[in-house]
Amino acid sequence: MDRRTFLFGAGALSVALAARDAAAQTRLQHILILVELKGGNDGLNTLVPYADPLYRQFRPGIGVARERVVQLNERVGLHEKLEPLMESWKGRDLAILQGVGYPYPNRSHFRSIEIWDTASASSQTLSEGWISQAFEGVPRPAGAGVDGIVVDTNSLPMVGPALRTVVMQDAENFLRQAQAMKDSAKPDGGNPALRHILEVRHEVNAAAAGLRDRLRDSIAPAFAYAEEGGFGRQLDLATRLITARVPVVAIKVALGGFDTHANQLPTQERLLGLLAGGLATLRKNLIAAGRWNDVVVMTYSEFGRRARQNASAGTDHGTSSPQFVMGGQVKGGLHGAYPPLADLQDGDLKHTVDFRSVFAGVARGCWGIQRDFGQRQPQKLDFIAA
Amino acid sequence: MAYRLGRRGLLNGAASLSALAMLPRAARAAAMNFDEARHLLSRTAFGATPAEIEIFESMDYAAAVDRLLATFHPQAVTPAPSWVNEGLAELQRKQKLAVEGLAAEKQGVGDKKLQIIRPIPEQGRELRNWWIEEMLVTDQPLVERMVLFWHNHFTSALQKVRFPPALYWQNMMFRRHALGNFAALLKDVVRDPAMLIYLDGVRSQARQPNENLGREMLELFTLGEGHYTEADIKAAARAFTGLSIDRQSGKFEFHPQQHDAGAKTFLGRSGPYGADDILAIILGHPRTAETIVEKLWREFVSLTPDPAETKRLAAVLRDGGYEMKPVLRALFLSPAFRDPANHGALIKSPIDLVIGTVRVLGLPVVEKTQLARMMQGLGQAPFDPPNVKGWPGGESWISTYTLLLRQQDLRRIVEATTVSPMDGPMMASGVEKANRRADRRQQMPDSAMQSMAAYPVEGRSLRNAGGEARLGPTLAGLDGPAIVRTLLPRAPIEPLDVKASPGAVVAAALLDPAYQLK
Numbered sequence: 069m070d071r072r073t074f075l076f077g078a079g080a081l082s083v084a085l086a087a088r089d090a091a092a093q094t095r096l097q098h099i100l101i102l103v104e105l106k107g108g109n110d111g112l113n114t115l116v117p118y119a120d121p122l123y124r125q126f127r128p129g130i131g132v133a134r135e136r137v138v139q140l141n142e143r144v145g146l147h148e149k150l151e152p153l154m155e156s157w158k159g160r161d162l163a164i165l166q167g168v169g170y171p172y173p174n175r176s177h178f179r180s181i182e183i184w185d186t187a188s189a190s191s192q193t194l195s196e197g198w199i200s201q202a203f204e205g206v207p208r209p210a211g212a213g214v215d216g217i218v219v220d221t222n223s224l225p226m227v228g229p230a231l232r233t234v235v236m237q238d239a240e241n242f243l244r245q246a247q248a249m250k251d252s253a254k255p256d257g258g259n260p261a262l263r264h265i266l267e268v269r270h271e272v273n274a275a276a277a278g279l280r281d282r283l284r285d286s287i288a289p290a291f292a293y294a295e296e297g298g299f300g301r302q303l304d305l306a307t308r309l310i311t312a313r314v315p316v317v318a319i320k321v322a323l324g325g326f327d328t329h330a331n332q333l334p335t336q337e338r339l340l341g342l343l344a345g346g347l348a349t350l351r352k353n354l355i356a357a358g359r360w361n362d363v364v365v366m367t368y369s370e371f372g373r374r375a376r377q378n379a380s381a382g383t384d385h386g387t388s389s390p391q392f393v394m395g396g397q398v399k400g401g402l403h404g405a406y407p408p409l410a411d412l413q414d415g416d417l418k419h420t421v422d423f424r425s426v427f428a429g430v431a432r433g434c435w436g437i438q439r440d441f442g443q444r445q446p447q448k449l450d451f452i453a454a
Numbered sequence: 455m456a457y458r459l460g461r462r463g464l465l466n467g468a469a470s471l472s473a474l475a476m477l478p479r480a481a482r483a484a485a486m487n488f489d490e491a492r493h494l495l496s497r498t499a500f501g502a503t504p505a506e507i508e509i510f511e512s513m514d515y516a517a518a519v520d521r522l523l524a525t526f527h528p529q530a531v532t533p534a535p536s537w538v539n540e541g542l543a544e545l546q547r548k549q550k551l552a553v554e555g556l557a558a559e560k561q562g563v564g565d566k567k568l569q570i571i572r573p574i575p576e577q578g579r580e581l582r583n584w585w586i587e588e589m590l591v592t593d594q595p596l597v598e599r600m601v602l603f604w605h606n607h608f609t610s611a612l613q614k615v616r617f618p619p620a621l622y623w624q625n626m627m628f629r630r631h632a633l634g635n636f637a638a639l640l641k642d643v644v645r646d647p648a649m650l651i652y653l654d655g656v657r658s659q660a661r662q663p664n665e666n667l668g669r670e671m672l673e674l675f676t677l678g679e680g681h682y683t684e685a686d687i688k689a690a691a692r693a694f695t696g697l698s699i700d701r702q703s704g705k706f707e708f709h710p711q712q713h714d715a716g717a718k719t720f721l722g723r724s725g726p727y728g729a730d731d732i733l734a735i736i737l738g739h740p741r742t743a744e745t746i747v748e749k750l751w752r753e754f755v756s757l758t759p760d761p762a763e764t765k766r767l768a769a770v771l772r773d774g775g776y777e778m779k780p781v782l783r784a785l786f787l788s789p790a791f792r793d794p795a796n797h798g799a800l801i802k803s804p805i806d807l808v809i810g811t812v813r814v815l816g817l818p819v820v821e822k823t824q825l826a827r828m829m830q831g832l833g834q835a836p837f838d839p840p841n842v843k844g845w846p847g848g849e850s851w852i853s854t855y856t857l858l859l860r861q862q863d864l865r866r867i868v869e870a871t872t873v874s875p876m877d878g879p880m881m882a883s884g885v886e887k888a889n890r891r892a893d894r895r896q897q898m899p900d901s902a903m904q905s906m907a908a909y910p911v912e913g914r915s916l917r918n919a920g921g922e923a924r925l926g927p928t929l930a931g932l933d934g935p936a937i938v939r940t941l942l943p944r945a946p947i948e949p950l951d952v953k954a955s956p957g958a959v960v961a962a963a964l965l966d967p968a969y970q971l972k
Contacts, residue, residue, distance in 0.1 A: 178824070178866070193823065195831025195859065223862050229855050257944075260757050261801045264849045265857070265967050266947075272854045 098395070098434040098452075100199070100318040101306055101350075102225060103367040105343070107327030108177070110336060111372035111389025111417070115164060115406070118145050122409040126376040130332050130383070140164075144406060149340040152348035153392070160400035161351075161360075162392065163451040165426055167407040169388030169419025173371060177327070177385075180370040185224035187424050187441040199318050200228020202431045202439045208232075213275035217309060219302040220322035231317070234276050236305065243276055279314065286312045289353040294345055299323045303346050311357040317435060326369060330380035343367070347394065354396075361396030364434050364452060368423070375412055388419035391426060397433070397453045404449075425449055486515050488939065493797050494786070496943060496972045497754055498522055499595035501810030503928040504940050519786045523779050525594045528630045532588045535580045537573075538622045542704030545617065548573045577618035578837070583822040585625065585836050589809045590819060600632040600778070601625060602805065603753055605837075606844040607746075608643050608675060610652035612837045620648035620704055621837050636746065636776040637737055644671075644729050645706045647699045653842070656698045660714035663691040670842050671732075676742045682721065689718040693727045737776065743768035747781065755791050756799045757848050763790060798943030798971040801851050804832035806972060807860060811867060811964070814941065816926025828863050832856055852970065861965060868961040934959045942968045 113130070117123050118137045137145035138154060144166075146153065156162035172190035174180045183190060187198035199216065208215055208231075216226035216233040226233040256263040286308040293300030293307075302321040309319060323343055328335050347365060354360040372389025388407055407417040424440070425447040431437040433452025440446045486494070491510035495502035510518050537545075555570040592598045605628060612621055624646050631639035643649055644667070650656050658664035668690035672682045696713025699706055718727050721735055736742055747767045751759040767784055774780040785791060802810065808828050812819060819825060829835055833856060839845055852860075929937060934952030941963040950962045963969060 179821075193827040193830075195827065221865055223858065227855075227858055227862055232854075233858060235858070235861070258795070259799050259944075259971075261799050261849070261971055262944075262947075262967070265801065265852055265970055268852050268854055268857050269967060272857060 097315075097317070098362055098364050098397070099310060099316060100430060100434050101363060101365040102199075102318060102320040103343075103347070103365060104181075104220065104222060104320065104322040105326050105339075105367055105369040106181075106222075106322055106324035107369070108180075108371045108373055108385055109326040109339075109369040109389060110328060110332065110383050110386075112375065112383075113332070113336060114147055114150070114340065115166065115390045116145050116147060117143060117406060117409065119143050120409055122375075126409065128377070129381050130377045140402065144402070147337070147340050149337050150344040152344040153394075155348060156351055156394055157400060161396060161398050162394050162400050163398050164402050165391040165393060165421055165449070165451065166402060166404040167388045167417065167420035168368075168391050168404065168423050168426055169372070169417070170422055170424070171419075173387040173416070173419075175371060175385040175387075177370055181222070182224065184368060184370060184423060185222070187427050189442060192442075196228040197223075197225040197231075198427050198441060199226045200230045200233075201441070202427075202435065202437050203230040203317070204228075206230070206435075206437060213278055214314070214316055216318045216320070217279070217306075217314075217316055218320045219305050220320060222322060223320070225320060226318060232272075232275065234273060234279065236276075243273070243280055279309075282312045282314055283308055289349075290356040291349050291352045293349050294342070296342065299342050299346050300349075303350050307350060307353045307357075310354060310359050310363060328373070328382045329378070329384060330382040332377075332382040347392075351394065364393065364395035364398060364430065366394075366426075366430060367392045372417060374415055375409060375417060376415060387413070387416040388421075389417075391423075393430075393451055395452070399451050399453055403451050421447060421449065485512050486510060486518065489794065489797065490515065490792070491518075492940070493792075493943065494518060494522075496810075497791075497800070498599065498786070500589060500598070500806065501814040502940070503814055503816070504932060504936070505928070507940065515792075516787060519783055522596050522786075523633060523783060526597055526633050527594065528626075530588050530626075530629065531591055531593065532584055534622065535577065535584055535618075537577055537580075538619050540619050541702050542617055542620075542699070543702045545573060545577075545619070545704075574616055574618065578612050579823065579826075581612070581618045581622055582826045582836050584622075586809070586822045586825055589805070590812060597629065597632045599753075601628045602836075603750070604628040604632070604639065606839060606847075607749060608639075608646075608649060609839045609842050609844045610646075610648040611839055611841075615648050615651045617648070617651065617704055620646075620651065623705075624648040631778075633778050633782070636771070636778060637733075640675075640733050640737070641730060643675075644694065644697055644733065647704055647706055650697055650699055650706070655694060658691065658695050658697075659712045660692070660695050663688070663695050663714065665691040667691070667694050667697075671736070674843060676736045676745060677739060678741060678745050681739070681741050686720055689720040689727070690732050692716070692718055693720070693732045694729050697729055740768065740772070743771040743776075747771060750781070750785060752848060754785060754800075755788070756796060757801075760790055763788060798968060800972050801848060802970055802972050803845070803847060803851055804829045804834035805836070807832070807970070808863075810972075811864070814928060815867075815960070816928035817867070831859055832863070857970075860970065864964045864969070868964055929956070929960065932956065938963055942966065943971050944968055 112123070112127070113132050116132045116137045118132070118134050118139070119142065124131050132147055136148045138148055138151055139145040140157070153162055170183065170190060174183060174190055182188070182193075185197055186194040187201065188194040203215070213232065214234050215231040216223075218226060218233060218235045221235070221237060223233060223235050256266055283305070289304060289307040289311070293304050295301070299321070306319045306321055309316065323339060323346075325335060325339055350365065351360065354363055368391055369389060371386055373383035373386040375386070376383075378384055404421040407420055409417075411418065422443065424443050426449060427441055428439055428443070428446050429449040429451060431439045488507060488511060491507045491513075492502050494515070495506055495510060499506070513521070549572060552570050552572040556572070559570065589595075589598055605625070608628075610621065610624060612618060615621060627642050627646060628639075631642065644655075650667070653667040653670055654664045655667045658667065665687055668687050671690060671694075672687060673679055692714040696709050696711075697706075698709045698712065713728070715726055715728075717724060720727060720732055721739065723735055725731065727735075744764055747764050748759045750767075751764065767781055767788070770784045771778075771781040790796060808825050811817075812825065826835065830838075833840075833851065834845055929940070932940065934954065934956065937956060937959045938946065938950060938952055941960070945968070946963065946966040947968050948962075948966050950959070950966060952959060954962070
């Protein structure tokens with residue numbers, strides 16, 4: 069079943085080519101909602117290989133009980149806290165990419181998230197975000213003031229010369245301060261260095277003023293988000309931006325706390341519940357607003373966690389893990405292959421899908437952009453319909 | 455008695471402090487205030503910690519400047535990389551073998567188990583890390599700033615030179631002359647192997663002199679455009695022929711057979727000039743000193759040199775036989791430098807931002823390549839200026855892209871570091887270490903925590919750690935207002951709640967636009 073998904077259907081290929089050759093106006097313009105799971109989400113307890121005896125052997129204390137798994141097939145299932153996602157699964161617009169990682173994995177939070185965010189090889193150091201890289205040389209429609217909006221605090225995927233990115237937290241501070249500055253006589257106190265910085269800052273955040281107006285006039289989402297943890301607030305903002313038709317290419321949000329070295333079960337369960345509840349509500353809102361076909365949601369994390377539990381009822385930094393991709397035009401189902409527990413590498417799951425192939429698939433399916441992100445032989449993943 | 459700044463030196467600071475406390479009353483009466491001390495340090499070093507500011511606060515301003523200029527040793531504190539005496543021919547041979555080996559590997563031939571490393575980029579990385587380490591631990595940061603200044607003035611770049619030992623030797627050469635004599639420096643520059651490779655001096659022969667070195671010497675290094683003619687460039691180029699390197703060792707070698715010993719006319723004077731003669735004529739021209747002073751001004755004082763002050767300081771440089779100390783002294787004592795309105799009137803370079811933040815926050819650095827990458831992303835990779843003009847600096851450091859990237863880098867530092875007491879340095883997040891660390895934290899009593907060296911822990915936000923955030927050894931114990939005064943050269947631009955927890959205050963200060971200034 070899985071091998072078929074690696075073959076690029078001829079139909080899909082020609083559509084993608086046609087999209088690339090078309091003028092900028094008719095280029096595919098989905099909005100990517102990037103959901104960062106900060107800390108390294110444990111994939112084994114997210115998409116559970118419940119029938120594998122090794123799973124019980126490796127996790128006698130923290131393994132998810134069979135009856136708490138929502139079975140997707142005879143081998144894997146979702147942690148029951150992800151049950152809210154089943155509506156999307158049944159609607160065939162939830163794709164689960166299995167075993168996503170990269171060669172020579174790095175287990176430092178700092179370094180690994182950087183590798184993901186810049187689509188670099190493990191030994192490379194790049195400073196430009198992968199979404200900015202994708203848009204290099206792609207003309208952005210004039211009049212759109214902002215290309216990317218970051219609602220959390222890690223903007224790296226969108227940092228680069230090719231995108232105009234606003235970090236909302238900075239923007240809010242800027243707008244408050246811009247208001248205060250209007251009332252003062254000499255905001256830079258005659259300091260040319262400061263004046264330059266404030267001018268550049270103004271340029272970066274000028275778009276924020278327009279955004280604020282659109283947000284102020286926006287309608288509240290049809291279905292309210294749970295308040296807990298701030299994730300709901302981020303999704304609320306993302307929903308408003310999308311329903312207000314702000315012409316961005318990507319919006320980023322994040323949910324933190326996944327670094328479960330000790331006493332993993334209650335923490336991860338709570339977070340998975342927040343994630344699933346939030347994404348399910350997001351889906352309902354975007355369907356209600358008629359925008360679900362224009363959106364692709366993708367989760368990612370800096371790494372998964374080790375196959376065996378540790379001595380503190382938790383897990384330590386690992387390697388590959390699954391990614392969730394949702395959207396009106398997403399081809400639902402399991403993609404890739406689950407890394408076998410019988411064939412670990414130094415106690416860690418091997419990866420069966422290189423994340424840069426996933427990003428290539430997103431660039432193609434979301435924006436009609438052809439990018440290999442440095443891979444000589446990218447895997448052809450077909451999880452977004454043209 | 456030389457005081458010792460820098461992280462290693464902090465441990466000796468206590469001894470120095472008590473000695474300084476016994477200064478005669480007159481000296482203490484003329485002592486600086488906090489802001490003056492902070493300003494002097496932040497311009498002449500890489501950031502200023504509270505302990506360093508306190509030492510300076512007790513000193514008379516002129517005495518402090520003299521003390522800064524007197525601190526000098528020509529050796530670096532950090533041990534040199536192992537390969538610095540490797541010859542050029544040998545390195546090129548190794549590089550060729552590695553490249554061939556890698557190509558063979560791609561074909562599927564050869565022993566896959568051997569990891570083939572190309573020596574030139576590898577040495578380049580080690581060289582950058584060596585200099586970054588030196589900047590972090592130096593006890594003479596002004597000397598380090600001057601080495602960087604000369605590197606940016608007499609530019610050479612690894613990317614073209616492709617011989618890291620030569621860039622190391624050049625760095626040591628700048629170090630020797632850092633607070634020394636500009637005329638002597640100029641003479642060593644035209645004999646510097648990295649420079650001769652970078653500006654094609656090695657290819658220049660009497661039959662067909664290469665004009666690169668001659669042109670840049672006049673246009674960028676000394677007089678500046680408008681003060682010489684194309685004929686002068688040609689004359690200088692002829693005079694510089696023969697300056698070359700030995701192909702085996704890569705060291706300087708004069709090749710008399712390549713030298714054009716004929717008569718030349720240069721800046722109105724005539725004679726069978728060689729390189730040193732040309733330099734002597736250049737040094738006699740008033741513009742040379744002005745060029746250097748203008749650059750020093752933009753480096754240390756403000757974005758726009760004052761014309762009258764430039765002339766005054768240029769005279770100091772010339773009349774002092776091109777000794778650097780008198781002109782630097784005059785610069786640091788000048789009204790423009792000391793003017794409180796000038797505090798925060800310079801934009802931090804990427805090196806200022808990265809090194810300064812690490813030093814002032816007292817962060818341990820596990821991977822220097824991380825810092826190198828931040829500097830590179832922001833536009834300043836040590837040993838690789840973009841072109842022969844060097845890094846233009848000033849306002850050019852801040853564009854919409856680099857401003858966003860600066861905030862991103864600072865935010866990552868804020869988000870990824872909070873300080874928790876540990877009894878050892880943090881390893882790069884090791885799987886096995888993580889758990890033991892967590893266990894230890896739970897077992898230690900508060901008093902024991904206080905006395906141990908504190909190091910940042912990945913993954914917990916400085917902002918959110920609240921009362922649990924213990925700041926590093928440099929900022930520990932300071933209250934909100936003191937933290938802000940230490941970190942920022944002027945009042946914050948955005949509203950900043952100084953009553954929040956120390957961690958949150960540090961985070962807010964770092965992300966304020968004023969933090970980009972010095």
